[in-house]
Amino acid sequence: MVSPGHPTPPPAPAGAAPVITGIGVAVPEPISQDRLWEDFFREHFADSRLARRIFASAGVTRRHTVVNPLTEPPTHWTTAERMSRYAVEAPPLGRRAVAAALEAADLDADAVGLLAVASCTGYDTPGPDIRVAASLGLRPDTRRLLVGHMGCYAALPGLGSVSDYVLARGRAAVLLCAELTSLHLQPPTTDPQQVVTHALFGDAAVAVVVRPGDSVPDDAPVAPAPGAAGPPLEVVDLASHTDAGTGEHMTWRITDLGFRMGLAPEVPDVLAKHVRPVVEDLLARNGVALRDPVGWAVHPGGPRILDTVRDELGLPESALASSRAVLNDYGNCSSATVLLVLDHLRRRGGLVPGAHAVALAFGPGLTLWAALLRVPGG
DSSP: OOOTTOOOOOOOOTTOOEEEEEEEEEOOOEEEHHHHIIIIIHHHTTTOHHHHHHHHTSSOSEEEOSSOTTTSOOTTOOHHHHHHHHHHHHHHHHHHHHHHHHHHHTOOGGGEEEEEEEESSOOOSSOHHHHHHHHHTOOTTOEEEEEESOOTTTHHHHHHHHHHHHHHHOSEEEEEEEEEGGGGOOOOOOOHHHHHHHHHBOEEEEEEEEEEGGGSOTTOOSSOOTTSOOOOEEEEEEEEEEOGGGGGGEEEEEETTEEEEEEOTTHHHHHHHHHHHHHHHHHHTTTOOTTOOSEEEEOOSOHHHHHHHHHHHTOOGGGGHHHHHHHHHHOBOGGGHHHHHHHHHHHHSOOOTTOEEEEEEEETTTEEEEEEEEOSOO
């Protein structure tokens, strides 16, 4: 039911291609990787040489955290305590990201028909979907969708869901990925998988606005200078592949002391087996060759992941510049990360009308998701 005073906006014609028109980023306070190691993790991992080497080679210079282990380490917090903190921190961070995305898209909150929220680092009801919608004054009949516990690849199925809504309903939609990995610091251990996890992950919220293509203003910039917000991107197609036989290689288990990640060293090998066939099939069915995309937004799960994608797809190192930059400046922020890379890629310049870009993300399952994007025009 629509509340009085909130008439439903007329929809655009069904079939208008979904287009990303704005991206908003919100992060908590930064902290350097060196300081995290020297002032906390060095003692946490008993000054292990292996841990020192892993931290130094993670490709991360700084991260952002809602819980700073230097001042309030959550090492022995119960899961209930961690979820309470999630309920405090996630909604305002998410609100900042969505507000920034709406501003970048020049879209009023009243025009949003669907808000989808992807998060695997916390649970609360009323959750961030309800709280963000209320704090921004979204219409009371705005649809909400929660994409939970899918992990690092969740942004792309989330993007697919909001794009389907835009295509079917002719109204704008917003996807918010909000991840607070710092809440899940685990007790001291000698497990190398845990060292890798704690060397990589950070916190971020990123939102994207998706609108019907025929509602995008004709004067929207399509080839801005580097550093500008970047061109709109049509969501052309998506693909996924899950190798269920290797599911135990990457896990995200709920324990009495928060969520604990399992990250086997074989993950890049499994990715190497599947990434080229999945990408080639996605491109081929849309009449695009592997050599054609000029932009690559690859989820930086870690340096080995990026090296594997580069080698298996035959990409130049320059194609991974945005992924390496995001890993350096933010770490791995789970589902929010590929959107950070996409934002960086748009701002670099070089995405001209008619150009294609590919987004790739990976996570538990083992699961690979790919999205084909295109700059309108050309």
